[in-house]
Amino acid sequence: MKSNVFILYTGGTFGMKKTRKGLVPSSWDEIINYLPAIKNQNYFDFFSEINFTYDVLEPVVDSSNMNPQSWNRIAEKIKDNYGNYDGFIIIHGTDTLSYTASALSFMFENLNKPIVMTGSQLPIFHPRTDGIVNLSNAIYIAGYQSFDIDCIPEVCICFNDDVLRGNRSIKTSTNDFEGFSSPNFENLAYLEQNITLNHNLIQKRNKANLKLLPNFSENVVNVTVFPGYSPNTLISVVKNQKIDGIVLKTYGSGNLPNTPEWNKLIKACEENNTLIFATTQCPNGKIEIGQYASSEILKSKCVISGRDITSEAALTKLMWVIGNYPYQERHHILSQNIRGEMT
Ligand code: ASP
Numbered sequence: 001m002k003s004n005v006f007i008l009y010t011g012g013t014f015g016m017k018k019t020r021k022g023l024v025p026s027s028w029d030e031i032i033n034y035l036p037a038i039k040n041q042n043y044f045d046f047f048s049e050i051n052f053t054y055d056v057l058e059p060v061v062d063s064s065n066m067n068p069q070s071w072n073r074i075a076e077k078i079k080d081n082y083g084n085y086d087g088f089i090i091i092h093g094t095d096t097l098s099y100t101a102s103a104l105s106f107m108f109e110n111l112n113k114p115i116v117m118t119g120s121q122l123p124i125f126h127p128r129t130d131g132i133v134n135l136s137n138a139i140y141i142a143g144y145q146s147f148d149i150d151c152i153p154e155v156c157i158c159f160n161d162d163v164l165r166g167n168r169s170i171k172t173s174t175n176d177f178e179g180f181s182s183p184n185f186e187n188l189a190y191l192e193q194n195i196t197l198n199h200n201l202i203q204k205r206n207k208a209n210l211k212l213l214p215n216f217s218e219n220v221v222n223v224t225v226f227p228g229y230s231p232n233t234l235i236s237v238v239k240n241q242k243i244d245g246i247v248l249k250t251y252g253s254g255n256l257p258n259t260p261e262w263n264k265l266i267k268a269c270e271e272n273n274t275l276i277f278a279t280t281q282c283p284n285g286k287i288e289i290g291q292y293a294s295s296e297i298l299k300s301k302c303v304i305s306g307r308d309i310t311s312e313a314a315l316t317k318l319m320w321v322i323g324n325y326p327y328q329e330r331h332h333i334l335s336q337n338i339r340g341e342m343t
Pocket residue numbers: 011012013014061062063064092093094095096119120121
């Protein structure tokens with residue numbers, strides 16, 4: 001069966017070339033010459049059933065330059081083309097790929113088609129590149145109906161032999177071809193000799209109209225507790241009403257030092273409508289407020305347990321919730337599992 005697949009190139013190592021200043025992204029016109037199976041669809045029979053359309057998010061960047069405006073530009077491209085394609089592929093740098101994947105997952109309500117994000121550890125121009133395999137795998141997931149695969153109507157990451165839920169993923173290696181993992185959630189699919197889908201985990205298709213909620217607040221901070229850290233500077237920022245939300249990376253299952261400063265921080269947040277989204281520093285496991293006496297302090301109306309959410313998903317969710325909803329609704333939405341981001 002024919003599939004229409006939309007490929008958006010945004011930059012990243014996938015298309016990078018060495019310069020005197022280090023690696024920089026090159027143009028899609030150069031890259032496509034290294035992708036004969038896509039450039040010439042009759043090169044392999046496999047892709048002859050797929051109609052590809054390519055687009056480029058200009059200027060192409062190292063993904064350290066991605067920000068909420070870039071997320072919006074990517075989302076607009078998908079929204080504008082949504083009706084005409086069966087699946088979408090976004091080629092993106094790996095450094096902030098999990099942030100973009102998480103952000104897109106929150107922005108799109110009622111997603112009914114795959115948005116597959118991919119990239120690579122070695123450029124497409126390198127003889128040992130992982131880019132061709134990663135992109136080919138992404139084509140299988142986005143063009144699922146041409147390969148008799150079920151639809152994964154989610155923002156997912158295709159990297160090495162993993163298909164991960166985007167908002168559960170983290171970049172775990174700068175070097176390994178297995179660059180991403182999802183420590184608290186099993187793979188949506190495995191890309192081995194056979195492609196095996198974890199059907200019971202994949203979100204159900206939603207026939208309602210796609211809705212884009214595009215706003216993100218940048219008035220948030222990400223704070224990691226460490227032995228000797230004092231929240232005094234944070235307290236003054238909260239009191240000056242400079243921030244609306246804090247992702248607080250606590251120890252273990254939600255523990256903080258038993259010092260008066262931490263009580264002062266919670267009080268300042270309560271008085272200034274600043275929300276604390278509590279997450280754990282451990283890649284694996286979850287927040288359980290009340291398990292230890294050291295987490296009692298988090299039993300406050302300004303604190304929301306992030307349970308087993310990743311830092312990337314916690315930050316983008318907090319930015320998105322503050323950007324799109326009034327204060328009275330934020331606590332409730334943050335505490336709900338809205339896109340499969342927390343258990
Ligand atoms: N710095 C690169 C980027 O994120 C890393 C990569 O793509 O692997 O754009």
